[in-house]
Amino acid sequence: MAQKPSIPKGTRDFLPADVARRSYVINTIKTQFERYGFLPIETPSMEKSASLLGKYGEEGDRLMFHVLNSGEKVKKADVAALAENKLGLFTQSISEKALRYDLTVPFARFVVQHQNELNFPFKRYQVQSVWRADRPQRGRFQEFTQCDADVVGAVSPILEAECIQLFDAVFHSLDLKDATIRINHRCILSGIATYLGAPDRITDFTVALDKLDKIGAAGVFDELKQKGFGEDALAKLTPLIALSGPIEKQLDTLESLLSDQPLAVEGIAHLRHVLRFVSPLNASNLAFDLTLARGLNYYTGIIYEVAPPQKVALGSIGAGGRYDDLTALFGLKDMHGLGISFGLDRLCMVLEELDLYPKTLQQAVDVVVLHFGDEFMQELMPHIIGWRAKGVRVFTYPTTHKLKKQMQFANQSNAPWALFYGEEEQKKKVISLKNMVDGATEKISIDTIDASLFIR
């Protein structure tokens, strides 16, 4: 016998129950994307290498999956480059395409390529696989699904507020309470850097600040000292990291502390503007978080990050922010953007852990029709066709196996109903319908059996 087959490390097979759960989350996200005016697009799995290389830094280039040129073209392999250990050059000599590494760069390419076919401001969503040759570990895979929504071609606090509403709507739909939507603003961080007397060291201080949760204020101060921040700067920072209370109050305190920093004042005013459009929501799950500094190399305005409920020990389940000039990479300038993204795998893990999947997801079939012989099945067939036309999911057991085996199948399929039609039922002109949950069986006249039997 051949060796038991397997799949590449970091990839996954999804069994029916997995697909049901993932589809539930994806469809919930898509539905909300559409309610917020986002339209779906799809891009090819393979992009030209030239479109992707150099767009994700050195790490991205290293983790990209390259697709070999097909057929005779591999003959052009640059063996000299290989001998000189110039692996990038060697790769380029035998590969012109790479697998999508994220959805953002292909989206930028798409906007530039199709700019004359799009209706701006253009809100698009995209739910597709991406591939990264990362070392696999819990929750990290080499093929995974991203769920992104972006708007390009307009800058407005309404759009930024709607991203917050959209996060909230998705979590509400998933019955996921206590996810925290954290916001910050790039300009506030820049203002603070200047306030601390280190305008060009925003990264140093945000990297330290980001660890506040883990190492506490003392730890952050130690790290900043090592990086050369003086006592004066640390004294200034103390009240900033002590901010607490309602979001509006935090912004008030921040504004009074940073009143001499025009950039920070601008960022605070902008967040207030955004909040005015969010206020109809119960914003108890919305927090200002000064330590939030993700994507500082591309976010230029508001920054979002969503944390799962505290009892689930997992990283962020959503993120996003405002960025400028994304499409400049492909030659189209001044196309500003704002985007958010849901982490599908982590979101699924959170729902699993909190047992939030609807129980009905386990029922992929409504009724299993047991098989007592050809003639019985033939008599039932017109009914079965009618039920299916009305939306009932019917599994007709295909062969006359022993009843025990058929019932075992019905049990394992989680179908709520099993239908019996054999000699006894034929005589009495009835069907027997067994409720697989409570075990009760009822006999129903064959003249009155319609699809509503199974949808109750």
Place this chain on the structure above:
Amino acid sequence: MAQKPSIPKGTRDFLPADVARRSYVINTIKTQFERYGFLPIETPSMEKSASLLGKYGEEGDRLMFHVLNSGEKVKKADVAALAENKLGLFTQSISEKALRYDLTVPFARFVVQHQNELNFPFKRYQVQSVWRADRPQRGRFQEFTQCDADVVGAVSPILEAECIQLFDAVFHSLDLKDATIRINHRCILSGIATYLGAPDRITDFTVALDKLDKIGAAGVFDELKQKGFGEDALAKLTPLIALSGPIEKQLDTLESLLSDQPLAVEGIAHLRHVLRFVSPLNASNLAFDLTLARGLNYYTGIIYEVAPPQKVALGSIGAGGRYDDLTALFGLKDMHGLGISFGLDRLCMVLEELDLYPKTLQQAVDVVVLHFGDEFMQELMPHIIGWRAKGVRVFTYPTTHKLKKQMQFANQSNAPWALFYGEEEQKKKVISLKNMVDGATEKISIDTIDASLFIR
């Protein structure tokens, strides 16, 4: 300015209108798959090369996309093999993974790998991309979507009848009339080959027969003569290819002609058995087609092929058949299967050509809310949040552009409604709602605006 970006040949970007149409077809197919008891699975885009190579013949190996090993691993390139023009060996030295070439082999691998987790008979459906390095042409792409349903672990005429019902149900749902479902049976073809005195030349005669539509009976006879079939054989073939009329009548004629051929008689009896389960359908679109001989190297029983309505000049839009021992490739024997597949791209082309897409697909947004200033948008926001929560797809125009520009956007978005709330409306405590189809505008009290406004 950089060069306008593009995508690899044979791949496609899907704009929102494309995605809407494709999703409509895919969702229709999935819905019917589920009503027939099929459960969804997904497999990784990349399989180990060892799982795929050699499974699709020489052509398949040639057209497979190989994924380059990442990082340092390309150093293991077998330069000697390259120098000796052993391209397969060279490829294997730098690549261990390939992109999915179809959904059938990965399904076989899946069944073997997960055999202890599955509930047999196992009906699965799978709608995923596959990749082939084929020369692109009209309707043929390097990345395309397959929609497959297969059942393994049971052999039954009910299953075969249900495949016909399923084809019919999908086309009915798509409002696609006059698609013809053609069936044939491998055993009938084998019986005829024996009847013609050439039991080992089934391929020769089916290849010629397949051209009946194009070159007529005379052409077929010429070709068979060249291939060495005698006058006697051709005389025997004449009444067979003249078969016409209702499917049952054709089978009667066939049976009387082939009564000495046990294999053919068995095949005919099997088709009759299948037809008994199909008869509740109006089977006017079901035809027996002796010339149908697809996949003879793997189909072992019934064979299906679906032709689009005659006025559309396109090849088959669906196909399938019974096969034996698919999973033997991966070491699991006696797992018989039956499968059908829908050609998504061709199906979309047929619907496009016959103008069968529902008009509502063009409406991705229900209402565009025009923007006359922050204060108006803030007052509307609680209503907008409420509408969205009820399922209305709302596009809030993000900035106060000139009305003309905003209306242009609303027009191009195909939204059925545009909503105005500015100074005049604020005073009168109304909104103005413009029907974008007939141009009529009504004023509605702001106290009575709810989601039902947009769903009528």
